Amino acid sequence: MKFGYMRVSTVEQNFDRQKKQLEEFGCKRIFFEKVTGTKRERPELNRMLDFLRKEDTVVVTDLTRLSRSTKDLIEITDMISKKGAHLKSLKESWLDTTTAHGKMLFTIFAGIAQFERDLTSERTKEGIMAARKRGKHPGRPKTDEEKVQYAIYLIEKGLSRTAAAEKAGISRMTLYRKLLQGE
Secondary structure: EEEEEEEEOOOOOOOOOHHHHHHHHHHOEEEEEOOOOOOOOOHHHHHHHHHHHOOOOEOOOOOHOOOHHHHHHHHHHHHHHOOOOEEEEOOOOOEEEHHHHHHHHHHHHHHHHHHHHHOOOOOOOHHHHHHOOOOOOOOOOOOOHHHHHHHHHHOOOOOOOOHHHHHOOHHHHHHHHHHHHHH
């Protein structure tokens, strides 16, 4: 079965052009939502992914409707692939995982994206090692236990957790983490 996915970013935009193209391509069911593509939480996209079965095809008018980043596109395509389904973009004809050529091209692009993630990870690790050699210790600084104990004391005296954290000079989340560890 062909499933269409449409998305617009703003309330002023409409689905007409996308809907017409997806219907003409033969999509039997179309999922749509008005939400920016940079948001990872897209309920209709998730619902469509839940509906997918083996040999189904997800059709989008163009990739910007499905994803705003290469990483996100690869993750979504991987979810589709794990269900045994396919992805087709009407605008980017090279992205059609129902064909051998489309699968190969997507695999190449996915490999390049993975290579870039690996390079970023290597550079980050090298930077951390260099900082340590200079006597720096990257990461979250150690929590001042005296400040945490003071915040707990203030809570016991009737102050709210938020107010106690603020007065003690620590973040609310640090205080909550310490309180959870103590339970």
